[in-house]
Amino acid sequence: MSRLKITMLLIIAVYSPVFSQAVDGLYFVFSRNNNTYNWESRYNRRLESRRFSALIGLDGYSILIKKPGKRWQENLTAGFEGRYRLLENLHISPSLSHSRAALQDRIIYSSDFKIAVPYSGLGFIRAEPFIGNLWRKSVEPSGDKINRGPSFGLQTDLRRISVKGYPLRVSTSYSSFALDKIPFSQFRAAIGTEKVWENGDTLQWNFENSESVKKYYSGSRLDENLVRQVKVERGANWLSRTTAGRLFVIRAAAGAGRSNYYYDNASSHPLLSESDNFSESYNYAVQIDKDWQKKVFVSAAYRWRSDKQDFLGNLLDLWSELGEVLIKAGAFIASKDSVGFDCLFGVTSFYGLHGPTINERDQRTMIMNLRYKRIFNRQFWGEMRTGYSLFHQLYINSISSANNNRNETYLLGSRFGWTILQPVRLIQDFEIQANYISYDYDRLTINTRNRIFRRASWNTGIEVRCSSSLTIRPGYLYRYEDYGKLFWVENNWQQATGWDRRYHRIEAKMEYSPAAWLKIEPQYIWESKNDYNYVFAPADSGPGGIIRQTAGRDLKQTTALAVTWRIDAEQNLTASYNRRVWTAPGRSRDIGDFLNVAVRYIF
Amino acid sequence: MKKIFVFLFLIVLAIGGCFKNPVATRTGQPPAGIVGTWETPASPEAVIRNLLFSYNEMFIQNFQSCLGENFYFSSPEDSIRAEAQGSGYLYYDWNKSVEISTAQNIFSTFNVPGRKLDLIMSESFDNPDSLGDTLAVVYREYILRSIVIDSLGADTTTMTGLATFRLSQAMLSFWTIDSWKDIPAQPGGLSWGQFKAMYRR
Numbered sequence: 001m002s003r004l005k006i007t008m009l010l011i012i013a014v015y016s017p018v019f020s021q022a023v024d025g026l027y028f029v030f031s032r033n034n035n036t037y038n039w040e041s042r043y044n045r046r047l048e049s050r051r052f053s054a055l056i057g058l059d060g061y062s063i064l065i066k067k068p069g070k071r072w073q074e075n076l077t078a079g080f081e082g083r084y085r086l087l088e089n090l091h092i093s094p095s096l097s098h099s100r101a102a103l104q105d106r107i108i109y110s111s112d113f114k115i116a117v118p119y120s121g122l123g124f125i126r127a128e129p130f131i132g133n134l135w136r137k138s139v140e141p142s143g144d145k146i147n148r149g150p151s152f153g154l155q156t157d158l159r160r161i162s163v164k165g166y167p168l169r170v171s172t173s174y175s176s177f178a179l180d181k182i183p184f185s186q187f188r189a190a191i192g193t194e195k196v197w198e199n200g201d202t203l204q205w206n207f208e209n210s211e212s213v214k215k216y217y218s219g220s221r222l223d224e225n226l227v228r229q230v231k232v233e234r235g236a237n238w239l240s241r242t243t244a245g246r247l248f249v250i251r252a253a254a255g256a257g258r259s260n261y262y263y264d265n266a267s268s269h270p271l272l273s274e275s276d277n278f279s280e281s282y283n284y285a286v287q288i289d290k291d292w293q294k295k296v297f298v299s300a301a302y303r304w305r306s307d308k309q310d311f312l313g314n315l316l317d318l319w320s321e322l323g324e325v326l327i328k329a330g331a332f333i334a335s336k337d338s339v340g341f342d343c344l345f346g347v348t349s350f351y352g353l354h355g356p357t358i359n360e361r362d363q364r365t366m367i368m369n370l371r372y373k374r375i376f377n378r379q380f381w382g383e384m385r386t387g388y389s390l391f392h393q394l395y396i397n398s399i400s401s402a403n404n405n406r407n408e409t410y411l412l413g414s415r416f417g418w419t420i421l422q423p424v425r426l427i428q429d430f431e432i433q434a435n436y437i438s439y440d441y442d443r444l445t446i447n448t449r450n451r452i453f454r455r456a457s458w459n460t461g462i463e464v465r466c467s468s469s470l471t472i473r474p475g476y477l478y479r480y481e482d483y484g485k486l487f488w489v490e491n492n493w494q495q496a497t498g499w500d501r502r503y504h505r506i507e508a509k510m511e512y513s514p515a516a517w518l519k520i521e522p523q524y525i526w527e528s529k530n531d532y533n534y535v536f537a538p539a540d541s542g543p544g545g546i547i548r549q550t551a552g553r554d555l556k557q558t559t560a561l562a563v564t565w566r567i568d569a570e571q572n573l574t575a576s577y578n579r580r581v582w583t584a585p586g587r588s589r590d591i592g593d594f595l596n597v598a599v600r601y602i603f
Numbered sequence: 604m605k606k607i608f609v610f611l612f613l614i615v616l617a618i619g620g621c622f623k624n625p626v627a628t629r630t631g632q633p634p635a636g637i638v639g640t641w642e643t644p645a646s647p648e649a650v651i652r653n654l655l656f657s658y659n660e661m662f663i664q665n666f667q668s669c670l671g672e673n674f675y676f677s678s679p680e681d682s683i684r685a686e687a688q689g690s691g692y693l694y695y696d697w698n699k700s701v702e703i704s705t706a707q708n709i710f711s712t713f714n715v716p717g718r719k720l721d722l723i724m725s726e727s728f729d730n731p732d733s734l735g736d737t738l739a740v741v742y743r744e745y746i747l748r749s750i751v752i753d754s755l756g757a758d759t760t761t762m763t764g765l766a767t768f769r770l771s772q773a774m775l776s777f778w779t780i781d782s783w784k785d786i787p788a789q790p791g792g793l794s795w796g797q798f799k800a801m802y803r804r
Contacts, residue, residue: 282621
């Protein structure tokens with residue numbers, strides 16, 4: 001079945017004269033692994049003539065999961081949207097879509113039909129009324145359900161209006177869908193402006209309001225009942241960029257928004273998700289940028305944000321406030337040397353909305369990075385970087401404050417690039433990092449939650465360009481990791497390693513293009529991972545000691561082949577196959593394979 | 604004109620007192636409560652164990668530490684059914700903050716006398732885990748029981764299914780869950796995803 005389907009779609013994609021006349025482009029992907037099959041196809045066709053334009057779209061997506069128990073899911077959608085010019089300012093625009101969503105024996109069919117009449121002959125006003133019909137049918141083991149009804153609406157926009165040189169955008173829309181079982185309606189209004197000056201200065205603001213009402217059957221419990229939901233959303237945004245002479249560039253942004261949900265529920269025990277609630281948010285940010293002769297750059301920013309969520313009486317209702325500073329700096333010290341620095345620090349506080357709660361907390365963040373780069377000559381360059389990050393979580397209430405902890409990471413890394421010969425380039429990375437998690441109130445020496453995790457990696461990548469059609473990329477990666485408890489002894493941290501891990505990866509990839517339209521990419525990866533545990537071994541005499549034991553030994557070998565047939569810049573056919581053999585002591589040999597076929601064809 | 608707008612903006616902020624000190628934190632009370640079971644998430648399996656313990660112990664702090672910043676949850680079969688009933692929005696845009704607030708609701712509802720949550724997760728025989736270097740897919744068959752005890756007796760609801768977790772290991776941090784997909788054991792059966800949707804706010 002699957003082979004037949006692939007063959008048919010490929011024939012349609014590449015050879016069918018009928019479809020070649022009917023679509024702009026076709027995209028098809030098939031992929032499979034041990035347990036899952038995916039088919040995805042899509043094509044679109046745009047028709048244009050002097051008075052008429054139309055867009056036709058077809059989408060299909062199928063997935064088959066073999067385990068546990070076969071599950072077949074399929075979504076198909078077909079749509080058409082046309083636009084015919086009746087008069088200079090009057091169009092008629094019919095649209096039609098039909099979809100089928102199936103999951104095993106449950107299927108949802110849906111059909112939408114709409115006719116809109118855009119009219120722009122009213123001076124500054126453009127109006128677009130529409131009427132339509134919606135139809136939904138769900139097929140379930142318990143029986144079929146049909147939900148249908150008419151729809152109508154009106155959208156208006158103000159055109160070409162400006163106030164003192166500021167272009168104004170105003171739009172309103174109302175639509176109603178009178179379905180039998182799930183009727184809904186929505187209203188939206190927006191006003192805003194955006195202006196950009198020649199020097200890049202910008203001013204933009206807008207206000208928006210939307211309201212919607214719908215009724216539906218709440219089906220999460222056995223006693224299904226009708227629920228009426230009213231949603232009201234209001235928001236405003238403001239953005240500016242101002243040049244203050246030759247001194248600074250000031251960027252400022254602010255926003256405010258509030259959304260309310262109201263429920264009218266006949267049930268005496270409504271779901272928590274169906275209780276009245278609201279959330280609101282306010283924020284602003286100010287950033288000042290300065291550069292000196294394009295040699296030194298400095299940027300400083302402050303960000304503030306406040307969020308509030310109220311579910312009307314719930315103890316978990318919170319409001320939060322964030323204050324954050326970001327500083328960035330960079331400099332070209334000399335023609336071959338550059339340095340960059342960035343630092344971010346801030347605090348987010350969470351407060352109980354109706355009084356103290358156990359979830360009140362502060363989250364402190366600090367991140368710093370420093371980079372230095374030097375270009376020694378045309379063949380050799382190097383970069384050093386170091387970083388530090390801190391996330392400190394502070395619960396205020398005694399019930400939760402045992403979880404107060406600091407998560408700190410230190411990083412040191414380097415990268416060097418060396419063009420050994422003209423066709424041979426080498427990139428060398430080295431990095432070490434240490435991550436400490438320490439709990440503020442945990443100074444135990446047994447069963448402590450304080451931990452340290454360390455990692456170092458060495459990564460060598462080589463690119464050998466043998467000819468214009470052949471490139472070989474061998475590489476080697478080594479990584480060491482260890483992990484263990486941290487004990488607080490005599491006012492110092494001491495580490496007790498629990499395990500360590502060594503990982504090697506050798507990789508070779510080739511890119512070969514025997515012709516401009518063909519590319520072949522074979523690849524081989526060899527991976528080895530060894531795990532060791534540190535355990536206590538009692539001795540026949542004496543206190544015993546810690547020994548290192550092999551805990552696991554994984555070997556993975558992956559072979560891959562990808563072939564790309566490039567028809568032209570926008571059209572191609574790609575096929576790839578990937579096979580991985582995974583062996584480990586104590587478990588059966590695991591073989592995984594993955595196949596992917598993708599076609600992109602523009603007619 | 605534009606500079607007037609900028610000055611107005613700054614004046615409004617100053618009057619509104621919209622400023623928070625970016626370095627000052629409050630002083631917390633010394634701990635008086637218990638702490639949850641927590642293992643540093645240095646492997647994908649450790650993250651899943653932390654998730655299991657945080658659910659059974661109803662510790663929201665530990666639960667949220669298991670999730671990545673770009674986390675999303677999907678329950679395809681339940682969402683199709685909900686869509687047909689008009690409540691499909693319960694499954695829309697299910698990101699990290701939605702997941703945490705939903706879990707908070709569940710924990711606050713069940714962390715009272717007379718109510719209990721019991722979660723069991725086991726490896727899936729049909730779906731072996733795929734553990735990569737920095738990416739992993741972990742399959743767990745689960746049984747989740749919600750128990751409500753009142754004067755009439757105990758009312759137990761059992762949800763079973765397969766949870767698929769996709770995890771990643773970021774450069775500077777441990778393993779976290781990027782996505783969580785839920786499929787009920789039987790098509791149309793009660794699932795964890797459906798249970799969570801009831802408590803989404």
